[in-house]
Amino acid sequence: MRSLIFRTSSVFLLPALLVFSVVVLFRGHNEPGGGFVGGLLAASAFSLYALAYSVEEARRLLPLSLTTILGIGLALALLSGAPAMFLGEPWFTGVWPQGLPAFGEVKFGTVMLFDIGVYLVVLAITLIMILSLAEDAE
Amino acid sequence: MLIATLLIFGAALVGPVVHRLLGRFAAPVLALAPLAGFIYFLREAKLIFEGGSVFENWNWAPELGVMLGFRLDGLGLLFALLVTGVGVLVVVYAGAYLKGHVHLGRFYSYLLGFMGSMLGLVLTDNVIALFVFWELTSITSYLLIGFDHQRKAARDSALQALLVTGIGGLALLAGLVLLGILGMQASLDDPWSVSGLVEGLAAGAIDRDSGLVHGAVVLILLGALTKSAIFPFHFWLPGAMEAPTPVSAYLHSSTMVKAGIFLMARFQQGFSGMALWDTTLVVLGGITMVGTVFLASRQTYYKKLLAYSTTSSLGAMAMLLGLGANAAVGAMGYLFAHAMFKGALFLVAGNVDHGAHEKDTEKVGGLAGKMPLTFAAALLAAASMAGVVPMLGFAAKKLMKYGLHGSEWETILVVGVTAFSVMTALVACMVGVLPFIGKLKGSADEAHEVSPGLLFGPLVLAVLGVVAGVMPGWFAAPLIASAASSVAGAEKSVSIGLGSLMKADLSMALTVGAIVAGVVLFVVRVLWRRATSPVEWLDVVGPARMYKRSVSGTLWLAWWQTRILQNGYLRHYVWTILGTTIALVGYGLYRSGIERIPLPLGEAFYFEIALVMFIVAGAIGASTIRTRLAVVSVLGIVGFAIAAVYVIFGAFDVAMTQFAIETLIVIILVLVVYHLPRFRSFSTPISRWMDIAIALGFGAMMTVLALLAADVTLSGPISDYFAENAAPVAYGRNVVNVILVDFRATDTFGEIVVLALAALGVMTLLRLRAENPSGGTERDGGKGEGA
């Protein structure tokens, strides 16, 4: 698995896949995509790198530890429901602030935060599983 | 009010982090959360004293009528002030008491978590929320009692407390739901609010004579009596003394055990006058009051003395509540005074443990010189406990006695209360006086006074006892009065100024006489203990023994039936389940007529047929191929073909997910299968043919079910709702994604929690290897202590 071709291509593929996963995440609301697929794509990117080089190196690329990412994702998803409660709506009702200056017609609401949370969680769990298994197999 | 509660829960969440950052200063900082709550409640006090109450309502699921309602009235105010006020003191105390303990951060979390739950319990107006907070206090109490989890005694006591209060909690839920349903049938305004139900019961809208209401009373009483350690459920409280002292001071004297009393007080208006309610409370409360204080008089261990006398005080409060509206003032007054002096005394016990390293009151003496401030606090608190003038305890005892007037059992109760006072005075001497007077004894030589953090709590509580006793009209009297008013449903006024209480009559004579008798008993305490030692054989039939027997009996029953039903062969389980299912479904099909199975021969494009053939060939291949790697690859083919089917029929998101997941599953399977042995042939031919038969039968059954299901079109209004509302209301054009993250976000959240648990399970399984080739290097770091 450590062939030169594989290693070189994975160095280029990793950032491309990551960007693509983020694009998929953000377009999910209007076109096919979403948090789940985005997270899986990002996880695949890191897994590719881990298979080409080593799990250690892949882990080093991550800014935070995987369980921290998992926790942040869960917290983000849960707390995205809070603004609704303070506006008198049931928990998890989507809140869409309108009319942000300089952003024009951009629609960004708590639902997006939830999707980002899902993205982070899926990324974290997949990597936890794959990297732990790969480490074990080494 | 919601904010005050959430603030404390928030402090609980950040407790460990604050502890790691601030070390010694963590306790005062964390104590700010309950302090903020305390100040808020103080500000509301003026309004409450004038007879008002504060309501707060937050929407939770308004279409179902589920609201998160909070209500602050006199009773709630009294408890809220106790929870937050004593809470501040206990947090500071805990910081000093457990200084240097490796799990202190966790302790703060548990303690503040308990505080938030208790606060929510006394403030909520919603019946279901009440139950949730009730159970939360049980759970946090379990964690706190078993904090020193290395010791078996601590684990056992924690479990015992949890089981007893947990069973009570279940009964409580049943009783509350029963009441709620009765309330709905009686068309009450808000049948799921506590205030609504109590009013309905009091006004007669819900028929109190019916069997169902009696059942609800029994269930609710079960919950309250188990929580407040009333006979016969009293045995868990002395065991709970395995907890660290701050926990004992907070939970098991000032707050959690009073939750049962709180519940009874809340429902007092609704149930008072029912023979079942009144009699049970008076009888069981009275037995507890006299019986456990008698047991207390025989103890010498500091915390056991305090534990048994707490149980008897709770019995007294329960008994007073059973006497009806007249005794409400007595119950509330005694509750207030008890919280303060018992809390102070528990903290003093902790100080004696820390400063003189002694837990037995008989084994140490003469600490007055070495620990003067602790002695002062102990003396004041003990005086309040015995009912000595001018402490608040004296006024409280008087209020108790007033409450007994006019009841038909007045004489017996007065005798009981007097006996209670005598032995309480004995206990007070043992905890407040004995370790401190006389010559230096035992480890008193090396004793030293304790740090300010440990002195803050007991002194504040003890001094408050004096101040409230001497000048009650300023705060103590109106607080007790408003609490009693909420309980009784009628205006109550309380005048407990020293002038009005010190009358020379029979009651006064009894009070003074009781104290004197108690002191006398104290002097001859060794003889007393020896004289009453025959009582120990009661332990054989006591409730504690019953508990042990039922727990081990339940475990034995579980072991026996598991041995029979679960013999360990996976195949046998699957055969049984599938065989039964196929037989039943087959019979059902046969009865409804096989000719009713539709055989739709619609059109099919050639590529669709090819995909189906891939899937079928792949499935059969996976079952028969003998090389591991080939099987995994074939699985990949099957998955991709299925994804292609999803694409053809318009489920794009699903298809993308399926492609990605299939890739990852292949990777994971390869990583796992790599280290497992090659396929071998295990089974005998006979069992193989049996397996094929069952597999074919099951496959055929599922095909028929699929045909039947595809035939039925159940496109209900739900899908139409989503189709119409995704774009305008949820601002999204991809309806599937909108359903997942907006309309059905709660389901998705549950799903990611499940995923997180699976991942953590994988991580833990792989980390716990006995032989670790990487030599135990730190892998993920993890958040918090111990991932």
Added chain:
Amino acid sequence: MNLLLSITVGVLFGASIYMILRRSVVKLIIGLVLLGHGANLLIFLSSGLVRGRPPLVPMGGSRLEGEYSDPLPAALILTAIVISFGIVSFAAVLVKRAYQEVGTDDLDEMKNTDR
């Protein structure tokens, strides 16, 4: 197409059960994977098959028009796929660790936990 897919569902379920009934732990995992596929396909099938009209509101439109694939079962299947991924991964790791602890990959010998 309904008929063909129903038969496929049956084949998938049958194969998965056959694998689960085998005595090797690895075949158990493979059976789980096939079971998940079968169940998802069954849900998809029972909601009605519509070719080529995904549930995407057209640009500028306000609702889905005409015939379209049902979005609700698609959402359910998506959830099911991801969760079964979690389950299969967990089961795979469990099996691997069980094999390491117990030393055998024969399920029949794993009936006892008193090793």
